[in-house]
Amino acid sequence: MVGVGGFAGTLARYSVAVILHRVGATAFPYATLIVNLTGCALIGFVYVIADERQWISPAARLFLTVGVLGGFTTFSAFGQETWTLVRVGKPGLAMFYTGLSVVVGVLAVWAGSAVGRAVGS
Template sequence: MAQVLLVGFAGGLGTVARYVVGLWAAKTLGTGFPYGTLLVNVAGCFLMSFIAELALSTALIPPTLRLTLATGFLGGFTTYSSFNQETTHLLRQPAWLTGAANLGVTLVGCFVAGLLGLALAKRIALLV
């Protein structure tokens, strides 16, 4: 039961963090492109790879913390459904170039961020 509460609490924090990033991105970068969703998804991919690798290759992240961070916080923080809705909306406007840019930048950015998170975790694991 404690794990369920931890995941739920962390998910709530992740959701609030996603909302705050979205507000910041809209205010700072504008609303012509879904920057907030892109930022949380790229950051989330980096963090998910980083946490998973450290948890699997070291004792720095125990199983309950991994569950809390990965399933809870990052589950609430990242948002594929928003990415899908925003991209579909752009393509239906039709803002083809912006929609295609969102699709490409998100897919490549998240993939690269995941690789970078994995690489950083592997370096840290070698030091432990």
């Protein structure tokens, strides 16, 4: 089931990239930033509803976190895009992208967890 979730997450990530490319968002790695930050929020939510609330089974948690969100998010693309920004002479933008991804990513996990705790309280 994890593989099926990974397949679904990968298709979702690719869809976001295609949509953003069509609207012209290509100068900055918006697609990777969006999927990674969304994935951070969702993983915070899923872990709370799985581990604290026990609303979903351990198998469902693995399907959603390792499968869907593992396929949806992408650390390797983040690394490659950051290196590309450095290589093309935009080290400041690379640092901004890195800081934004890490700081907002952690905040997104926190926010997703908070939503998970608020649901059904």
